Amino acid sequence: MKKIIERLYLILILIFMYAPIVTLIVLSFNSSKSRARWGGFTLKWYTRLFSDTAVASALFNTLSIAILATIFSTIIGTITCIAMVGLSPKLRSLIMGVTNIPMINADIVTGISLMLLFRFLHIGSGFATILLAHITFNIPFVMLSVMPRIKSMNFYVYEAALDLGATPVVAFVKTILPDLVPGIVSGALMAFTMSLDDFIITYFTKGSGFETLSTLIYNEVKRGIQPEIYALSAIIFIVVLALLLIIYRAPNTKTKEK
Amino acid sequence: MKLFKNNKTAPLLASPYIAWALIFILVPLAMVIYYGVTNASGSFTFDNIAMITEPGYLKALGRSVLLAFISTLVCFILAYPLGMILSSMKLARNTYLVTLFILPMWMNFLLRTLTWMTLLEGKGVINTVLEFMHLPPIHIINTSGAIVLGMVYNFLPFMILPIYNSLSRIDDNIINAARDLGADSLQTFLRITLPLSVPGIISGITMVFIPALTTFAISTMLGGSKILLIGNIIEQQFTQVYDWHLGSGLSIVLMIFILINMIIERLADTEGGVLG
Amino acid sequence: MGKDLITLEHISKSYDGHVVLDDLNLSIYENSFVTLLGPSGCGKTTTLRIIGGFEKPDQGKVIFDGKDITDMAPNKRQLNTVFQKYALFTHMNIAENIAFGLKIKNKPDSYIKDKIKYALKLVNLDGYEKRMPDSLSGGQQQRIAIARAIVNEPKVLLLDEPLGALDLKLRQDMQYELKRLKEELGITFIYVTHDQEEALTMSDHIVVMNQGYIQQEGSPEKIYNEPENAFVADFIGDSNIIRSTMIRDELVEILGARFACVDKGFGENKPVDVVIRPEDIVLVPPEEGTLEGVVTGLTFKGVHYEMDVEAGGFEWLVHSTRLSEVGTRVGIKVDPFDIQIMNVPLSEDEEAISETV
Numbered sequence: 001m002k003k004i005i006e007r008l009y010l011i012l013i014l015i016f017m018y019a020p021i022v023t024l025i026v027l028s029f030n031s032s033k034s035r036a037r038w039g040g041f042t043l044k045w046y047t048r049l050f051s052d053t054a055v056a057s058a059l060f061n062t063l064s065i066a067i068l069a070t071i072f073s074t075i076i077g078t079i080t081c082i083a084m085v086g087l088s089p090k091l092r093s094l095i096m097g098v099t100n101i102p103m104i105n106a107d108i109v110t111g112i113s114l115m116l117l118f119r120f121l122h123i124g125s126g127f128a129t130i131l132l133a134h135i136t137f138n139i140p141f142v143m144l145s146v147m148p149r150i151k152s153m154n155f156y157v158y159e160a161a162l163d164l165g166a167t168p169v170v171a172f173v174k175t176i177l178p179d180l181v182p183g184i185v186s187g188a189l190m191a192f193t194m195s196l197d198d199f200i201i202t203y204f205t206k207g208s209g210f211e212t213l214s215t216l217i218y219n220e221v222k223r224g225i226q227p228e229i230y231a232l233s234a235i236i237f238i239v240v241l242a243l244l245l246i247i248y249r250a251p252n253t254k255t256k257e258k
Numbered sequence: 259m260k261l262f263k264n265n266k267t268a269p270l271l272a273s274p275y276i277a278w279a280l281i282f283i284l285v286p287l288a289m290v291i292y293y294g295v296t297n298a299s300g301s302f303t304f305d306n307i308a309m310i311t312e313p314g315y316l317k318a319l320g321r322s323v324l325l326a327f328i329s330t331l332v333c334f335i336l337a338y339p340l341g342m343i344l345s346s347m348k349l350a351r352n353t354y355l356v357t358l359f360i361l362p363m364w365m366n367f368l369l370r371t372l373t374w375m376t377l378l379e380g381k382g383v384i385n386t387v388l389e390f391m392h393l394p395p396i397h398i399i400n401t402s403g404a405i406v407l408g409m410v411y412n413f414l415p416f417m418i419l420p421i422y423n424s425l426s427r428i429d430d431n432i433i434n435a436a437r438d439l440g441a442d443s444l445q446t447f448l449r450i451t452l453p454l455s456v457p458g459i460i461s462g463i464t465m466v467f468i469p470a471l472t473t474f475a476i477s478t479m480l481g482g483s484k485i486l487l488i489g490n491i492i493e494q495q496f497t498q499v500y501d502w503h504l505g506s507g508l509s510i511v512l513m514i515f516i517l518i519n520m521i522i523e524r525l526a527d528t529e530g531g532v533l534g
Numbered sequence: 535m536g537k538d539l540i541t542l543e544h545i546s547k548s549y550d551g552h553v554v555l556d557d558l559n560l561s562i563y564e565n566s567f568v569t570l571l572g573p574s575g576c577g578k579t580t581t582l583r584i585i586g587g588f589e590k591p592d593q594g595k596v597i598f599d600g601k602d603i604t605d606m607a608p609n610k611r612q613l614n615t616v617f618q619k620y621a622l623f624t625h626m627n628i629a630e631n632i633a634f635g636l637k638i639k640n641k642p643d644s645y646i647k648d649k650i651k652y653a654l655k656l657v658n659l660d661g662y663e664k665r666m667p668d669s670l671s672g673g674q675q676q677r678i679a680i681a682r683a684i685v686n687e688p689k690v691l692l693l694d695e696p697l698g699a700l701d702l703k704l705r706q707d708m709q710y711e712l713k714r715l716k717e718e719l720g721i722t723f724i725y726v727t728h729d730q731e732e733a734l735t736m737s738d739h740i741v742v743m744n745q746g747y748i749q750q751e752g753s754p755e756k757i758y759n760e761p762e763n764a765f766v767a768d769f770i771g772d773s774n775i776i777r778s779t780m781i782r783d784e785l786v787e788i789l790g791a792r793f794a795c796v797d798k799g800f801g802e803n804k805p806v807d808v809v810i811r812p813e814d815i816v817l818v819p820p821e822e823g824t825l826e827g828v829v830t831g832l833t834f835k836g837v838h839y840e841m842d843v844e845a846g847g848f849e850w851l852v853h854s855t856r857l858s859e860v861g862t863r864v865g866i867k868v869d870p871f872d873i874q875i876m877n878v879p880l881s882e883d884e885e886a887i888s889e890t891v
């Protein structure tokens with residue numbers, strides 16, 4: 001009995017979460033522009049979406065910003081985490097405190113604060129400002145997932161490598177870096193998804209005329225929803241689903257190989 | 259630890275980020291505060307912050323706090339039993355199951371909100387279905403209810419994940435020990451499980467309450483132009499009215515609310531630890 | 535020995551088709567210190583958890599003080615458990631941890647206060663009331679876990695590898711402490727461990743388990759001196775286990791040499807397993823020994839020398855206080871009383887047991 005109620009509860013929540021998404025996917029194949037009437041199956045919204053240059057350039061902007069922001073934030077975040085080992089506890093907690101600010105603060109405040117900075121410095125809004133903003137809010141996510149690894153690190157292995165004649169750089173690459181990799185990878189993944197999903201900070205730092213997917217959708221929505229957006233949603237959902245399946249399968253196959 | 263032989267190496271490695279954090283975190287924040295406490299001619303004033311007492315702004319703030327509170331509560335009520343069910347399941351299966359519950363989180367935030375626009379519209383999907391079943395239509399779009407629904411839908415995964423994590427970290431033997439010492443299931447839940455999951459509850463609350471309190475996209479999309487939240491007011495100051503001073507002043511108010519929220523949670527955390 | 539307090543009748547349990555316990559029968563006397571001993575996966579912890587009520591057996595009954603408690607919830611049972619890794623409530627201080635069971639039973643505050651004081655004194659941790667569990671060492675946490683259990687005045691205390699996480703010195707101290715506690719409290723202890731030395735030191739009664747079966751039970755002396763099969767012999771202490779032939783009663787042929795022994799009733803010319811403890815082997819000049827061999831290894835162990843002796847195609851393990859250098863030719867002599875004869879395993883289950891040894 002208890003089991004049945006538990007199952008039922010899980011299913012109800014899943015319906016709440018997925019029914020809207022399924023509805024969107026269904027509507028993306030609806031040839032009628034009205035959401036109230038089924039006008040037959042069509043792929044025209046998809047073809048229209050693919051021929052839409054605004055969507056294509058927004059997609060390109062989103063992906064290139066996300067990729068670059070991930071690379072930069074992962075490098076800076078990881079190096080800082082490693083450096084933390086050699087810093088005084090006071091400086092360390094100060095750095096962590098400042099790093100926490102963008103995580104705790106409301107995105108809208110982070111967004112406007114960066115906008116004020118860019119205006120003050122007369123940096124033209126667009127690709128560069130969004131990239132700088134994204135690197136800023138991504139670094140904390142990287143540090144948050146690398147730091148625990150650093151804290152539980154066994155530095156004797158590094159000393160052992162030195163003892164066995166390795167140079168500090170070789171010893172670092174062979175002993176410490178491999179231990180950090182899982183933290184770095186999950187931090188990078190986190191940064192990438194945060195970057196893709198961000199709307200608010202991008203919205204305030206983008207300036208006019210430059211769009212990412214999020215800001216493009218927001219503008220479209222204000223003008224009235226076009227069915228192409230449904231097609232876009234369906235594609236994004238499928239891509240996310242596929243990516244997750246790949247990520248979850250990957251570690252499994254690795255352990256099996258061993 | 260002897261990772262760095264030279265004691266200047268570590269500060270040198272940390273310096274790029276220290277500079278970055280200074281320029282892109284601390285200076286911008288200082289600018290918000292500067293704009294917030296000055297007027298257009300550059301002289302010091304508290305007027306921008308005091309503007310929050312204007313009835314229109316105060317109402318927006320009150321509404322934001324109320325809606326964020328309701329949304330957080332609903333998320334908690336939905337997520338806690340879910341976290342308990344998920345954490346009680348056998349390990350091999352539940353990683354997939356947990357992923358299923360947080361998967362919508364990876365879909366674009368605006369698209370997630372957009373789905374509810376489509377569903378709730380006057381001639382949207384839900385009303386079409388209701389009409390088909392000869393039921394009266396619901397008029398929920400452009401109401402506070404729709405905003406709450408949008409918040410719950412968007413932020414529920416942020417509540418599920420930390421609660422699930424903190425519950426699944428509780429050692430089975432801790433629960434067994436409580437049972438062994440004579441506690442029944444309810445006593446075990448109230449005295450052991452619930453207090454031990456407080457950290458997860460708190461981070462869940464933070465992760466739902468703050469974005470809900472400060473959102474402007476959800477209210478724009480689901481609340482129409484009539485229902486303004488404090489986020490909408492601030493957004494308008496920067497994108498339409500161009501009164502950066504007032505916008506910054508109201509942002510300071512918002513930050514004060516975030517700070518208060520954090521202090522309350524800190525207190526709840528330590529008290530949860532002591533009270534048990 | 536007193537009367538039976540707990541009886542397990544025909545207990546079977548399996549997980550996902552893997553049999554953990556198979557038709558287990560066990561009686562535990564009142565006021566005894568009983569140890570369930572065996573390698574990991576032998577079913578000892580499952581047995582304890584079934585007694586504690588955390589697992590339900592697939593078949594069989596648990597009788598406690600004459601009553602069937604098989605389906606009784608753990609919170610209704612008159613026994614308490616000290617868990618592996620202590621399972622202290624990390625969000626409560628020491629006093630609140632200890633008071634937990636008493637508060638549940640709505641005991642008056644003054645009673646609880648006295649009990650906490652008494653329990654902390656009993657485990658030598660007076661004044662620790664306000665400390666948090668995380669601030670204590672492993673050994674101290676262990677004592678608190680014991681204190682938390684015994685304030686409820688259980689008739690039986692179940693201990694699931696309680697010393698496993700402690701270092702050697704602390705473990706030895708705690709062994710004496712537990713023995714003392716058992717004497718002071720006058721209740722039954724059921725203790726689970728994989729450490730044979732711990733079992734021999736503390737117990738009144740040892741139950742040796744492997745692969746879901748009880749291999750042998752009895753007093754520590756009996757288990758050590760008269761192991762009933764190769765598994766027990768090998769698991770308890772060091773030993774030489776040699777497949778031999780029972781020529782007739784009181785005479786056994788080991789590696790081609792005939793030794794006098796005291797066992798009877800194994801038949802004539804029947805294969806048997808012989809157990810000889812390393813300290814029971816006497817090294818003599820070659821011509822005086824029953825079997826001749828040569829010393830191939832030597833280690834000084836403090837109280838004695840440990841030697842490997844190659845004799846009759848078998849490497850004998852010998853403990854002696856007298857040194858024989860590597861390469862010395864020696865004779866092996868064994869007192870008839872020190873030769874333990876065991877039946878060769880026959881059944882499939884027993885076969886499985888000897889394979890894992």
